[in-house]
Amino acid sequence: MTARTVLQPADITRALTRISHEILESQRVISSGASDPAAGGHGDASLVLLGIPTRGVILARRIAAILDDLQPGASAVGSLDVTMYRDDLAAQPTRAPSPTQIPAGGIDGKTVVLVDDVLYSGRTIRAALDALADHGRPRAVRLAVLVDRGHRELPIRADFVGKNLPTSAEEKIRVRLAEVDDAEFVEIVGGDPR
Amino acid sequence: MRHLLSTRDLDLAAAVGILDVAEDMADVATREVKKLPTLRGRTVINLFFEDSTRTRTSFELAAKRLSADLINFSAKGSSVSKGEGLKDTAQTLAAMGADAVVIRHSASGAAQVLAESDWIDASILNAGDGTHEHPTQALLDAYTIRKRLHGDASRGRDLAGVTVTIVGDILHSRVARSNVWLLTTLGAHVSVIAPATLLPSGVETWPVKVGYDLDVAVDDNPDVVMMLRIQAERMNAAFFPNSREYSREWGLDDERLQRLRPDTMVMHPGPMVRGLEISAAAADSTRSTVLEQVANGVSIRMAVLYLLLASEGGGL
Numbered sequence: 001m002t003a004r005t006v007l008q009p010a011d012i013t014r015a016l017t018r019i020s021h022e023i024l025e026s027q028r029v030i031s032s033g034a035s036d037p038a039a040g041g042h043g044d045a046s047l048v049l050l051g052i053p054t055r056g057v058i059l060a061r062r063i064a065a066i067l068d069d070l071q072p073g074a075s076a077v078g079s080l081d082v083t084m085y086r087d088d089l090a091a092q093p094t095r096a097p098s099p100t101q102i103p104a105g106g107i108d109g110k111t112v113v114l115v116d117d118v119l120y121s122g123r124t125i126r127a128a129l130d131a132l133a134d135h136g137r138p139r140a141v142r143l144a145v146l147v148d149r150g151h152r153e154l155p156i157r158a159d160f161v162g163k164n165l166p167t168s169a170e171e172k173i174r175v176r177l178a179e180v181d182d183a184e185f186v187e188i189v190g191g192d193p194r
Numbered sequence: 195m196r197h198l199l200s201t202r203d204l205d206l207a208a209a210v211g212i213l214d215v216a217e218d219m220a221d222v223a224t225r226e227v228k229k230l231p232t233l234r235g236r237t238v239i240n241l242f243f244e245d246s247t248r249t250r251t252s253f254e255l256a257a258k259r260l261s262a263d264l265i266n267f268s269a270k271g272s273s274v275s276k277g278e279g280l281k282d283t284a285q286t287l288a289a290m291g292a293d294a295v296v297i298r299h300s301a302s303g304a305a306q307v308l309a310e311s312d313w314i315d316a317s318i319l320n321a322g323d324g325t326h327e328h329p330t331q332a333l334l335d336a337y338t339i340r341k342r343l344h345g346d347a348s349r350g351r352d353l354a355g356v357t358v359t360i361v362g363d364i365l366h367s368r369v370a371r372s373n374v375w376l377l378t379t380l381g382a383h384v385s386v387i388a389p390a391t392l393l394p395s396g397v398e399t400w401p402v403k404v405g406y407d408l409d410v411a412v413d414d415n416p417d418v419v420m421m422l423r424i425q426a427e428r429m430n431a432a433f434f435p436n437s438r439e440y441s442r443e444w445g446l447d448d449e450r451l452q453r454l455r456p457d458t459m460v461m462h463p464g465p466m467v468r469g470l471e472i473s474a475a476a477a478d479s480t481r482s483t484v485l486e487q488v489a490n491g492v493s494i495r496m497a498v499l500y501l502l503l504a505s506e507g508g509g510l
Binding site for chain 2: 081084085089090091092093094095096097098099100130133134135136
């Protein structure tokens with residue numbers, strides 16, 4: 001099985017920094033539009049980053065930290081487990097769900113940025129959109145991913161992409177992050193070496 | 195395992211796993227939309243041959259929170275009262291396409307019979323069989339103890355070193371049996387206290403300390419005291435002189451309550467008979483977990499239904 005590293009730790013950091021700037025930029029565009037009475041007030045961040053477990057949560061926290069440096073108090077961060085909303089539960093071994101943590105201010109009227117490590121079929125994001133609707137009504141929902149590998153099965157696209165990686169279906173993308181894996185890289189496993 | 199028949203076959207990892215999933219299920223009750231789409235299109239049948247309020251409604255709520263379709267089937271008002279046996283009832287339910295059957299029956303082993311038979315190909319959940327087991331009750335008790343001890347940091351923990359004293363009608367109690375196996379698996383030290391007439395023969399082979407004196411047990415400073423109801427409906431002989439004497443010797447009265455630590459948990463699986471095995475003050479004190487047990491029961495039953503039904507090759 002061949003493995004080829006496509007992102008080093010520095011590349012991952014650079015990608016997340018760029019995504020953070022893009023999120024802030026798009027947020028300015030939104031807030032310059034009609035003001036939303038539900039947003040703001042009491043210093044609540046109007047931007048909520050929700051990571052999809054496991055590694056999406058870590059990426060969301062990292063982006064939140066970068067945003068906090070750029071503009072303190074700009075965002076709140078949490079996690080959104082989508083296990084119970086998946087459409088492939090019957091076909092797979094039982095999955096243990098992970099905790100969902102919605103920041104104290106809730107998501108009503110906020111801009112929610114879903115964060116995941118790899119965007120593939122789009123089915124996880126579909127499940128996340130369903131899950132989100134059960135927690136409230138955000139003003140807008142955006143999607144940030146570290147890697148977009150193509151092969152979408154649903155009409156879903158990412159707003160912020162760390163790296164586009166054209167892959168074949170036989171290949172696997174392996175993301176490792178220092179917080180949970182004791183290593184940090186993104187690599188493509190299997191398929192024909194190119 | 196496609197069924198949940200007893201806590202005796204659960205190992206430590208499986209038991210902690212169920213409790214952890216229940217933590218996530220508990221979060222659903224705090225949300226705006228208290229429903230998950232997970233078991234959409236699955237059919238759960240509550241097959242109750244014995245009376246129940248808590249367990250039946252708890253399973254009903256759990257199934258509905260997971261979007262399963264639930265049908266209540268109680269022996270009263272069904273063809274069972276016309277003489278239909280378990281086999282024909284089970285085959286009828288199978289023909290209706292049940293994915294899971296939650297069964298309560300007065301005969302010990304009824305759930306096992308159903309699970310091992312070829313009458314029905316559904317997951318069987320034991321909701322109490324005679325004096326044998328009541329696994330979801332023990333799971334919700336363990337969950338309640340863990341939650342009181344560790345709060346939000348409960349995930350992944352067992353009950354190592356926790357001392358639990360179970361008091362009362364051990365002989366007829368399936369709750370006691372399920373708790374003895376589960377709590378021991380989770381690392382707790384369990385004692386049973388009862389008049390000798392209400393202890394089953396063979397209790398010396400259980401992994402428990404056996405005592406006869408509640409005052410000694412209270413002074414042993416347990417972390418948890420679990421009071422059991424006297425199951426008069428299963429008593430066909432005189433097991434103690436009268437209820438006043440039972441209450442005086444083995445009831446958790448106000449005086450014994452005062453001698454417990456402020457953080458000792460007082461548990462009761464319900465239904466309580468106030469003034470007999472537990473005083474009103476004990477039932478209503480801050481030590482009492484009775485209502486937490488009911489609330490946690492829904493989370494536990496959601497977890498079990500999820501683990502058994504969500505995946506086609508699923509199980510505990």
